[in-house]
Amino acid sequence: MTLAIHDTLSGEKRPFTPRDPSRVTMYVCGPTVYNFAHIGNARPVVVFDTLFRLLRQTYGEGAVIYARNITDVDDKINQAAIDQGVPISVITDRFTDAYHADMDALGALRPTIEPRATAHIDAMLAMIGRLIENKAAYAAEGHVLFDTQAFPDYGKLSGRSIDDMIAGARVEVAPYKRHPADFVLWKPSKPGEPEWPSAWGAGRPGWHLECSAMVETTLGLPIDIHGGGHDLIFPHHENEIAQSRCADHAPVYANYWMHNGFLTMDAEKMSKSLGNVLLVHDLIKQVPGEAIRWALLSAHYRAPLDWTGDLLVQSRKSLDGLYGALQDANTLLGENDYDPEVWDQPQVAAKLTAIRDALEDDLNTPRAIAGLFELSKALRALLNDAGEREALNQIGLYRDALVAAGSLLGFLQVDPETWFQGGADDDLKTKVEALLQARIEARKAKDWPTADRIRDELNALNVVVMDNPEGATWRLADSAG
RNA sequence: GGCCUGAUGGCGGAGUGGUGACGCAGCGGACUGCAAAUCCGUGCACCCGAGUUCGAUUCUCGGUCAGGCCUCCA
Numbered sequence: 001m002t003l004a005i006h007d008t009l010s011g012e013k014r015p016f017t018p019r020d021p022s023r024v025t026m027y028v029c030g031p032t033v034y035n036f037a038h039i040g041n042a043r044p045v046v047v048f049d050t051l052f053r054l055l056r057q058t059y060g061e062g063a064v065i066y067a068r069n070i071t072d073v074d075d076k077i078n079q080a081a082i083d084q085g086v087p088i089s090v091i092t093d094r095f096t097d098a099y100h101a102d103m104d105a106l107g108a109l110r111p112t113i114e115p116r117a118t119a120h121i122d123a124m125l126a127m128i129g130r131l132i133e134n135k136a137a138y139a140a141e142g143h144v145l146f147d148t149q150a151f152p153d154y155g156k157l158s159g160r161s162i163d164d165m166i167a168g169a170r171v172e173v174a175p176y177k178r179h180p181a182d183f184v185l186w187k188p189s190k191p192g193e194p195e196w197p198s199a200w201g202a203g204r205p206g207w208h209l210e211c212s213a214m215v216e217t218t219l220g221l222p223i224d225i226h227g228g229g230h231d232l233i234f235p236h237h238e239n240e241i242a243q244s245r246c247a248d249h250a251p252v253y254a255n256y257w258m259h260n261g262f263l264t265m266d267a268e269k270m271s272k273s274l275g276n277v278l279l280v281h282d283l284i285k286q287v288p289g290e291a292i293r294w295a296l297l298s299a300h301y302r303a304p305l306d307w308t309g310d311l312l313v314q315s316r317k318s319l320d321g322l323y324g325a326l327q328d329a330n331t332l333l334g335e336n337d338y339d340p341e342v343w344d345q346p347q348v349a350a351k352l353t354a355i356r357d358a359l360e361d362d363l364n365t366p367r368a369i370a371g372l373f374e375l376s377k378a379l380r381a382l383l384n385d386a387g388e389r390e391a392l393n394q395i396g397l398y399r400d401a402l403v404a405a406g407s408l409l410g411f412l413q414v415d416p417e418t419w420f421q422g423g424a425d426d427d428l429k430t431k432v433e434a435l436l437q438a439r440i441e442a443r444k445a446k447d448w449p450t451a452d453r454i455r456d457e458l459n460a461l462n463v464v465v466m467d468n469p470e471g472a473t474w475r476l477a478d479s480a481g
Numbered sequence: 482g483g484c485c486u487g488a489u490g491g492c493g494g495a496g497u498g499g500u501g502a503c504g505c506a507g508c509g510g511a512c513u514g515c516a517a518a519u520c521c522g523u524g525c526a527c528c529c530g531a532g533u534u535c536g537a538u539u540c541u542c543g544g545u546c547a548g549g550c551c552u553c554c555a
Contacts, residue, residue: 229555
């Protein structure tokens with residue numbers, strides 16, 4: 001099977017054909033760095049990271065160029081700098097670092113390129129120049145505006161006509177606009193705000209222009225895939241298309257447009273006024289990033305996703321099951337050698353193929369996740385009658401396959417011990433080991449009251465004990481919620 | 482007001498014109514000193530109405546409900 005992508009522009013699922021298989025290009029709109037990223041911001045990151053992984057496996061790691069911008073010039077950044085009485089760069093540096101740390105925690109690979117808007121002002125100004133030259137933009141009162149009348153395809157991506165937009169307009173139209181739908185390419189800065197000199201007066205770029213310029217400079221037109229949140233379709237992506245195509249007389253800006261669905265919090269939109277903004281920065285202190293990633297990928301990327309405490313609990317338990325199988329396999333295999341003729345085994349190969357097929361079918365992560373469970377189930381079955389010597393090869397094979405399949409989705413990449421005990425600090429681990437040892441002694445002596453009392457103590461430490469004939473293992477109880 | 486999505490079991494969530502994956506939770510049993518983990522077994526759903534069809538959860542139309550965009554927004 002080959003990759004098929006649902007393309008917003010054509011409205012259909014189309015087979016993916018890159019312009020150049022040795023240089024596959026993908027651009028995703030990144031953060032405006034004025035605050036911590038919330039869980040809704042994380043959805044496109046995780047979704048397109050999964051696509052990035054799939055593309056890299058298909059075309060080769062060096063053949064996929066994934067650009068995700070950092071918007072570091074913006075009204076909200078300016079406001080934050082004023083509010084906190086610090087230079088703009090203090091804000092942007094701080095939240096760029098935080099963004100990296102948070103997305104790393106979700107298992108997202110870093111993009112190939114992360115262009116910053118402020119490093120591409122020249123390209124933006126050059127683009128404005130070309131737009132004016134091509135009669136697709138005009139200067140007025142210190143602003144430069146895009147002339148939407150100059151672009152017949154305006155509205156095609158979002159499926160709306162300019163007339164519809166005017167009919168539904170709820171904002172006052174700035175007097176210097178020729179047409180209500182025209183949008184800003186360049187605008188004057190207020191005193192104290194960052195500004196750059198230009199032929200149209202000192203000022204700063206409009207947000208839509210930033211992405212167009214960075215796409216051109218970092219990837220070159222047309223790009224293969226352009227992604228982002230559903231809410232960016234209009235006006236942001238619509239405007240990007242208009243600018244780039246008019247600036248360069250380009251017939252195509254991006255060959256495939258992908259948009260992830262919105263995330264709601266307990267069925268409500270996340271908003272500051274509702275006070276339900278959940279920051280990744282806070283969440284990863286409470287639950288493993290992998291469980292958050294799982295929750296984000298548990299629904300198809302185009303479907304809406306309702307974020308609830310229960311979703312996180314279920315996600316974590318699902319991962320417990322898979323890591324449990326891996327742990328048991330590791331325990332059994334121990335130092336034993338096995339023959340890793342992994343990928344030629346037809347039954348394993350079929351299961352791996354099913355997972356790949358699911359992802360290649362417009363990134364059907366729920367189906368791919370089901371495939372992970374298929375592998376896990378098969379691994380469990382082998383573990384349950386592992387008396388046979390030759391079963392070790394099979395177990396090793398399935399164990400490796402599960403980890404390999406997981407890597408495609410960004411799961412199962414840590415040691416099971418780390419997954420189950422990683423939340424414990426060294427003090428706790430020492431304490432637990434001591435209690436566990438004492439309990440093993442008690443059990444040997446068949447002193448059940450003492451054994452049970454110690455287990456209660458461990459439970460109080462949020463530790464779950466699992467006895468086995470030789471001794472016992474432990475894991476931290478789930479505390480997600 | 483304009484434009485656009487979606488509605489599957491207790492929960493999450495795929496999918497299909499012909500008896501509805503997968504996961505979480507539940508229930509019964511096995512194992513265990515008792516548990517946990519694991520194993521075996523098991524109950525439960527396709528929003529409403531009409532149409533097309535031999536047959537619709539799947540296609541069409543209408544309705545209801547929910548959500549999104551039209552303004553910064555993932």
